[in-house]
Amino acid sequence: MSTGQSAATGAPLLEASGIVKSYGHVEALRGADFTVHAGEVVALIGDNGAGKSTLTKILSGVQRPDGGTIRLDGVPVAFDRVEQAREAGIETVHQDLALCAQLTPAANFFLGREVLRGGLLGRLGFLDHKAMRDRARAECERLGIRLKSDTVPVSTLSGGQRQGVAVARAVTWARRVVFMDEPTAALGVVQTGRVLDLIRRVRDTGVAVVLISHNMQDVKAVSDRIEVLRLGARVARFDTARVSMEELVAAMTGATSEAMTDAMATAAEEATGEPPRAAGPTRTDTPTRADGPPRADGPTRADGSTRVDGAGRDERGAAAREEER
């Protein structure tokens, strides 16, 4: 059984570098990086509009990036269609669930993967509806989602039931990576707990799980690592066991970096007796940690142009010292 901690030391399973995506004038992703290893749960967090869903759509073949590189097992890949990502073993629970409202749960479950009946009927293209219904029902029940009827369309299900169908479908088919964009947003306490258990079980089979959530308790409870998106770029990476809630919030909001910028400016002023020069474009976007152990790997500047290793604070201190000379 692999664990996130040990697996994360190997080569990345899926790696995105410098992903750029604009919608008209809106720059949703501005050189975003992302990394996930086999057998780990990575939480992808950030404020509303940070670009989490956009990155998820790009990494699961729903949308094409304007720029950047995606590597799967170190090999550059370009997903033009969802099917290509699926063939590569990547499944996704989208924030809007992406279910076909007029189809039954089982039909959604097996869309594009229909089970044929045995023998001649199967060779003639007849589907095994019962097998598909039974499987879909069983997978949903594992999550505590009870469907009153197998024959009604998904549009008649409750929000929580729909979410359960989407989660169950994704984990059933995922072989390499499963993205879950707010998978518990509509779920009750019991079902949420089951989804978190399921995430751990999926992780323990060696599949990478990417959890996108605004619920920091869930993130802390289930993830091995956390990557933070802010304003369309990755600004911090943390080992979950070694990061505080305050540090996460600070990285998401940029609060710490602003505080650090102020502190550095004051320190520079004290050292030189001169007012500090104007801050560069990335200053407020660069995450820092006020204290705690250094990260396993460093934060990335918001413009994606330079990666700093180790604690970002030290790098920036060096930059500030350079400016003073």
Ligand SMILES: Nc1ncnc2c1ncn2[C@@H]1O[C@H](COP(=O)(O)OP(=O)(O)OP(=O)(O)O)[C@@H](O)[C@H]1O
């Ligand atoms: N199809 C689209 N057309 C125009 N703008 C879009 C589109 N999709 C996303 N955006 C914009 O891109 C930015 C990033 O959106 P995205 O949905 O990726 O954020 P998010 O981090 O998932 O936010 P949330 O936590 O609210 O789900 C936002 O400013 C959003 O308005």
Ligand SMILES: [Mg+2]
């Ligand atoms: Mg989103």
